[in-house]
Amino acid sequence: MGESLLLVAHGSRDPRHARTVAALTRRIRSARPGLPVATAFLDFDPPSVPDGLERLARHGARRVVVQPLLLTRAFHASVDLPGALRRAPASLAVRQARVLGPDPLLTAALERRLHEAGLRPGERTATAVVLAAAGTADPEAAAALAGTARRWQRTGWRAVRPAFASGGTFPRTEDVVRMLRAEGAERIAVAPYVLAPGRLPDRIAAGAAAAGADRLGAVLGAAPELVRLVLRRYDEARAGALALTG
Template sequence: MPVRRVVLPRRAGSAAEHSAGPARPGAPVRPVLLVVAHGSRDPRHAATVHALARRLRSLRPGVRVETGFLEFDSPSVASVLDRLARQGVRDVVAQPLLLTRAFHAKTDIPGVLRAATGRHPALRIRQAAVLGPSPLLGAALERRLYEAGLTPADKRSTGVVLASAGSSDPEAIAVIAEIAREWRHTGWCAVRPAFASASLPRTEDAVRELRAAGVRRVAVAPYVIAPGRLPDRIAAGAREAGADVLAEVLGPSPEVAALLLRRYDQAAEAPVPPLGLLAGHA
């Protein structure tokens, strides 16, 4: 059966969006929310990040939202922080747009933030926790599967490949495997993790494994936020192995936006350590 993509209109005002909550009138100025994305040569990546930032601004009009990239795209995280410091901003929450704690969350981002506090001692920066794991991400994954044509009634006859970008970090790989195990208890007939790079199995191998186990319908759910080279590799693997359903990436979904604001709130309420940096933990 060929892979099919069906994009259904999203309902406005979902419960996830309302849970984020607007800024209270008369409330003190909140720290700037700096969304830190990896960046990509694929223009769809930056477009998705900016769409997510727009959704955040609409949900929290009292919070200033900026975006910065580690590489490939502009502005860079360092240049955004320099600009904020010149403008007199004193409090920033840096939110990694990452689903697991791997190299970028543990090394790259803290290094950039430490360098910024070294250049601007008055700038207080907290690094928020990465987004995953979270039940909200599970809800976003199911949303994308249903938009691709599945229904809740299909769960018992559908196997799902949970396809992530991949990492050489054992902690990140363990998180994906644990999410897959948890999903097996939510009604899907079978769930397998897969990775687009660094780790095995690949998406196409996981699809074939489910077929060999007798699963009649196989869906691939990309556990990635924005389009790019690795999500394209996931899609190619799904097509090569004959997956029945291929969901879209998580993108600026209401659940992702609500989760990002939850992480922001948690970091904003935490004290700033002596070095001016709070390294986020899930």
């Protein structure tokens, strides 16, 4: 089998999470015929990362690019995943690709979801966007989200502000919606900056509804922009490995 791609998602008790990862995996396989693509999870869902690597080795893989389906380089990408990769079979050459964010393809996918939710292209300049992430205790990840919001605002939105769903991280989605309304925003859209459904995305949706947001985008899911981004990260990691060995 030679070279393979292992997608690693966070995992969730919510079965919608694994179904969404499976849909993304199918689209990636369709976009790159001949590339073996497998999935693993850091928590909750099987297989674990070591089990996923073991399966690939048993099927003849010799080199594996591991792509974190994570939007920021927080604890999971910088500590959990590298720790799991140290348990890879000795027969595998394993290379961890970069996390997905930040990247313009992610904001393109967010815009796709907002348009699917009913936001028209001509409403951009009158619309303030809440960029709602799951939440993080990592200051570097929070700063990355704020940077994504600033860059996205420069593409013509009235405003783009970050928000968080988890209880220990502020501001919350509903707080930012109300703040933007108080500042005179004519239209407010909430863009969930999350890969798949689950408890925290549900909290984002509840906050948007409670504060009266005008539009709520769906999660990123299997958006075509995400497919392109995953394969770009794979190609970057593979090129880096070849440069090191060549």
